[in-house]
């Protein structure tokens with residue numbers, strides 16, 4: 001155990017949010033220490049190695065227009081982006097039939113297309129009435145928070161095909177079953193992130209670009225600049241706070257500071273003991289936060305062979321595993337990578353077996369892209385339900401939480417401030433939300449000075 005020392009601000013969690021907060025505080029002349037439980041920085045961003053410097057992203061990977069704070073941070077850190085590959089025809093596969101199409105919108109049947117449009121129109125009209133900073137004050141907040149997005153879809157979709165489209169889009173972008181998220185939460189997210197087209201699209205949307213070298217480079221670059229101020233392998237177990245300062249106890253260091261920023265999802269913050277107790281609103285929010293269960297599955301080929309056939313690599317289907325597929329090849333296309341998202345964990349227990357999952361994914365890819373897809377040179381998976389310090393993918397609030405616990409996600413408790421993408425009002429759940437939350441928490445903690453009185 002190292003000697004007890006002091007700093008202006010302690011940041012707990014070396015994900016994008018915590019490291020951004022630390023950078024802004026250091027830039028403002030504050031001393032800061034970042035304490036991370038794991039043996040690496042980046043949190044929900046990480047690279048998976050394929051071979052010889054070729055990587056793919058196991059966690060968050062895309063950035064897009066409107067995500068101004070993360071785009072500006074990328075510039076500041078000298079990191080470059082490249083466009084997600086979209087050239088060529090995409091595949092829509094439903095009920096045993098594949099259709100190739102150009103552009104963004106899969107060729108749904110005319111009735112389903114009209115249904116999709118009316119659902120989108122209604123959702124966006126409802127979202128416009130939800131104040132992004134205080135969704136619980138919307139006129140219909142109580143009734144929208146009493147139901148789930150999935151139940152709303154069940155009641156308002158008139159075609160199975162349009163409902164399927166929304167379910168696939170929702171599950172991929174939210175890592176959750178639509179029946180577990182409050183409708184009000186979903187409306188607030190739509191309001192804060194540019195609407196449905198923006199959420200679903202590659203071009204002009206949230207999936208437009210990737211970071212050269214992987215998004216984990218953001219955290220790595222931030223940590224490089226912070227140097228020794230980042231302590232790894234040191235899970236924080238307790239925060240003690242009073243009017244004079246905070247004391248943070250972790251596996252490798254105990255530190256005093258004027259303020260602390262907890263930069264992680266509320267579900268993960270629940271593991272840290274706080275004395276005196278947090279307000280019940282905050283405790284209940286943390287306990288009820290549901291983390292998303294989502295895995296990323298990658299099939300790697302010696303080249304993106306589908307491009308030679310005029311295909312973009314993008315597919316939307318009703319197949320068991322590959323419901324949404326995208327070309328995730330590196331910028332030089334030195335290898336070809338097809339990516340799909342699996343989850344939330346569903347009732348199909350056969351997919352619990354890794355070998356069965358791999359084989360079901362490759363079967364689906366073969367249906368979509370032909371026999372060459374059956375024999376990848378490598379297969380990789382990243383499952384976010386087995387991380388020791390991260391309880392899952394981006395999650396959300398169940399019905400009732402937003403109207404009951406309102407802003408307990410980000411309201412400071414004494415000298416404790418909250419960051420993490422889940423506390424953002426704009427682009428919540430995205431990397432951009434993580435940056436915004438870190439910058440907001442740093443701003444709150446700016447009045448900090450080194451504590452002179454012990455806790």
Ligand SMILES: Cc1cc2nc3c(=O)[nH]c(=O)nc-3n(C[C@H](O)[C@H](O)[C@H](O)COP(=O)(O)OP(=O)(O)OC[C@H]3O[C@@H](n4cnc5c(N)ncnc54)[C@H](O)[C@@H]3O)c2cc1C
Nearest residue numbers: 013015016017037043044060061062236420421429430431
């Ligand atoms: C599969 C997947 C796909 C995604 N796709 C995208 C995408 O394409 N685009 C996009 O914008 N976003 C995407 N996201 C979301 C994005 O990755 C997150 O919004 C962002 O990385 C969250 O950063 P954060 O700093 O808020 O939290 P985290 O990255 O979770 O950081 C929290 C840190 O706190 C640490 N910690 C936890 N407990 C303790 C403790 N007791 N003591 C010390 N440290 C602790 C954790 O180890 C972690 O490092 C995706 C996420 C996943 C998982």
